Amino acid sequence: MKTTTRKLSGSAKEQFLRRFYAQTDGVDDALADRLAVQSSEAFSSLRVRREAVAGVYAKSKSKPVSKPGATRRVTTKPIEPQTTQTQNETPTTDATPTLEAPATLPESARDTTEITPDAAESSLAAPASSVAAEPAAPDPAFDPYAFGLVPTFQRDGADGLLTRLAAIAAPADLKAMAKAQQIVLSRELRTGTPSADELREAIVDAVARRVADRRSAAS
Amino acid sequence: MGTFIAVANRKGGVGKSTISVMLAHAFAVWGGQKVLLIDLDAQSNSSLILIGGTHWIDTQRNSKNIAAYLEDRLYKAEPISNYVVDASGDIVNDANQPPALTLLPGSLNFEDMQDELISSYSKGNTPFRQAKRNCAHHFRQALSFAAPLADIIIMDCAPGLSNATSAALKLADKVVVPFRPDAVSELAIDKISTIIEEKPFDAVTAMPMETRKYIGLANYVRPGGRDRVFVETIAFNHPVLHAQMPLSQDLANAFFFADEPQTLDEKYGGALLPMRAVHDELVQKLTNAPAAA
Numbered sequence: 001m002k003t004t005t006r007k008l009s010g011s012a013k014e015q016f017l018r019r020f021y022a023q024t025d026g027v028d029d030a031l032a033d034r035l036a037v038q039s040s041e042a043f044s045s046l047r048v049r050r051e052a053v054a055g056v057y058a059k060s061k062s063k064p065v066s067k068p069g070a071t072r073r074v075t076t077k078p079i080e081p082q083t084t085q086t087q088n089e090t091p092t093t094d095a096t097p098t099l100e101a102p103a104t105l106p107e108s109a110r111d112t113t114e115i116t117p118d119a120a121e122s123s124l125a126a127p128a129s130s131v132a133a134e135p136a137a138p139d140p141a142f143d144p145y146a147f148g149l150v151p152t153f154q155r156d157g158a159d160g161l162l163t164r165l166a167a168i169a170a171p172a173d174l175k176a177m178a179k180a181q182q183i184v185l186s187r188e189l190r191t192g193t194p195s196a197d198e199l200r201e202a203i204v205d206a207v208a209r210r211v212a213d214r215r216s217a218a219s
Numbered sequence: 220m221g222t223f224i225a226v227a228n229r230k231g232g233v234g235k236s237t238i239s240v241m242l243a244h245a246f247a248v249w250g251g252q253k254v255l256l257i258d259l260d261a262q263s264n265s266s267l268i269l270i271g272g273t274h275w276i277d278t279q280r281n282s283k284n285i286a287a288y289l290e291d292r293l294y295k296a297e298p299i300s301n302y303v304v305d306a307s308g309d310i311v312n313d314a315n316q317p318p319a320l321t322l323l324p325g326s327l328n329f330e331d332m333q334d335e336l337i338s339s340y341s342k343g344n345t346p347f348r349q350a351k352r353n354c355a356h357h358f359r360q361a362l363s364f365a366a367p368l369a370d371i372i373i374m375d376c377a378p379g380l381s382n383a384t385s386a387a388l389k390l391a392d393k394v395v396v397p398f399r400p401d402a403v404s405e406l407a408i409d410k411i412s413t414i415i416e417e418k419p420f421d422a423v424t425a426m427p428m429e430t431r432k433y434i435g436l437a438n439y440v441r442p443g444g445r446d447r448v449f450v451e452t453i454a455f456n457h458p459v460l461h462a463q464m465p466l467s468q469d470l471a472n473a474f475f476f477a478d479e480p481q482t483l484d485e486k487y488g489g490a491l492l493p494m495r496a497v498h499d500e501l502v503q504k505l506t507n508a509p510a511a512a
Contacts, residue, residue: 145444150452181448182402218409218420 005047014040016048019056142173144180153207161207165200174199183207220366221255222505224373225391227415230407231378234397234438234464236264237474239375241464241487242395243269244310245498246371247318248483254318255369256306257362258285258325259387260377266324269306271476278304278324286326289383292361293339299323299364309477310486317480321369333382351382358386380414388415393505394433396457397464400440400449408435408457428458434504435459436497439466460504462496470494 008016017039022032153161168174174196178185183206189199226239239256243265247254258266266275278284282291288302304324307317326332336357340350365372374387388394394415398404412423415433423431437450440463453459464470469488477486487494 143444145448148448148451151448151455154452154455180445214405214409215420217406218413 004050006050006053008046008048008053013043013046016046016053016056020052023056136170136172142168142170142176144173144177146177149177149181149183149203149207150210153204153211158204158208161204162200165203168200169196171196171199174203178203178206183210221369221372222393223362223366223387223391224371224505225376225384225387225394226373226397227376227384227388227394227411228396228398228407229379229411230398230404233399233404233407235378236260236262236268236375237470238395238397238436238438238464239265239373240268240474241470241494242498242501243306243320243371243373244318244483244486245494246373247307247320248310248312249495249498250371250502251312252319252370253321253368254371254373255303255321255323255365256373256375257323257365257387258375259329259381259383260325260375261327261329262377263325263327265375266322268474268476269308269320269322270304270324271308274304275324279326284324284326285383286328286332288323289336289358289361290332292357293336299361300368303368307480309480311480311482313482319369323365325375329377329383330381337382354382355386355389358383359390362386362390385414391432393501395436395501396433397436397438398453400437400446400453402449404449405453408453412457424456431458433458434501437463440464441466460497460500462493462500464493464497465490467493 014036018032018036021027021035021039022029024032027035147164149161152164156163165174168177171194175185175190177183178199179190183203185199185202185206188194189202194202224242226235226242228235243254243256246252256265256269258264263275266278270278283302283304285302288297288299291297302323303321305317306320306322308320310318310320312318333354337347337350337354340353340357341347345353362374374391376384376387396408396411398408409420412431412433413420416423416426416431418426435453435457437446437453437459440446440450442465450459450463467490470490473487473490483494484491
């Protein structure tokens with residue numbers, strides 16, 4: 001007898017979830033990514049109806065899901081999850097494993113109404129301690145080459161560089177400038193949410209090291 | 220007597236050969252000068268650009284190339300002019316005449332020949348350091364014989380620091396150091412400056428810019444702040460021409476040997492203006508003439 005469900009785990013699970021969420025009206029790609037990651041962490045594996053898998057990927061072919069971070073909105077209706085489950089379904093001898101919806105599917109996913117971003121966020125909101133706040137993106141109008149970090153340090157010293165950096169208020173802009181000019185900051189500063197003051201001091205230190213390294217290399 | 224200009228950078232892929240050819244064309248056509256280009260790179264790129272592959276192969280077969288010249292000088296005093304070929308190639312000046320441009324072609328055997336020379340000088344229990352010094356002297360003397368042959372002698376050096384390159388750097392009146400605007404170039408130009416000036420880095424940076432023997436030339440420059448910042452960083456410690464060579468398809472196309480002679484305008488297209496700016500500024504540096512107002 002042909003199986004009706006399919007088991008998904010690992011990257012296949014996350015990919016399915018990403019596409020599944022992205023095909024919900026009101027859920028953009030960035031939100032779909034976050035939902036997929038959080039769901040994937042919560043569910044060790046998924047049993048999904050075969051027609052649901054086929055449907056998700058068929059819709060993805062006609063309207064491909066963008067990579068994480070994209071902002072394109074998908075307007076297809078959500079796939080209705082199964083409301084009854086067969087948790088005790090015995091494994092079949094078919095080569096293709098069976099699928100069933102997870103018992104812990106959030107309320108918003110059981111509902112046949114459209115998932116709104118707010119509802120999705122509130123239903124899947126993880127404890128704040130386990131999810132780090134995303135660092136703000138740099139201002140697209142900011143010019144990371146507005147002035148040269150190394151030449152400014154060479155010309156005006158550490159204090160002079162710090163003074164010029166003081167004009168840049170946003171940590172994201174400071175990070176963008178350092179990255180653009182190949183000034184290496186620690187991983188903690190790059191990925192965390194340091195203050196602007198911390199970043200300015202770190203940039204000055206890194207530039208000083210870079211200049212010292214150059215002098216050593218030429219000696 | 221001719222002015223020796225070495226085009227050198229230990230770092231490869233910065234455009235030494237293309238800059239060498241570009242300067243040879245510029246001095247010969249715009250300056251109306253007799254120019255000799257000496258190809259010291261076994262890759263022979265400047266030779267191939269100037270005279271094309273067919274003629275370059277002939278110079279290998281006929282032993283009219285730098286390796287043959289330097290090796291022959293071990294055994295007999297052959298004049299350098301015997302190894303020099305016409306290199307007006309695919310260029311004519313504004314009077315539709317070939318410019319006074321000649322070439323001492325490069326050779327694929329050049330690196331092996333240098334090793335053989337050191338080996339030859341090492342015979343009779345001569346210490347290796349002494350053998351290297353003797354070899355360097357041999358190169359320098361051999362290259363110096365080119366002085367009467369042209370007004371401008373351009374030496375296209377190989378990447379790295381071979382005996383031939385060392386000799387060229389010592390012999391040169393001016394060293395042009397092409398560089399790409401990137402972090403690695405900062406290190407490369409720092410190091411070669413100490414070799415050219417024969418001083419530690421701190422002593423070099425203490426020298427007034429206008430007294431230094433070398434000058435940087437930013438090459439493959441892209442529009443935008445990224446490259447501007449790197450050039451500015453390098454220019455803080457080193458003399459750098461204000462004129463820059465852009466990353467340019469026209470410049471890349473210029474280095475295919477054409478079947479028919481063409482003017483510089485036809486050959487270099489949109490790269491002609493920056494090429495003219497580099498030439499004019501370099502002439503001013505060489506003659507120490509005051510900058511144009």
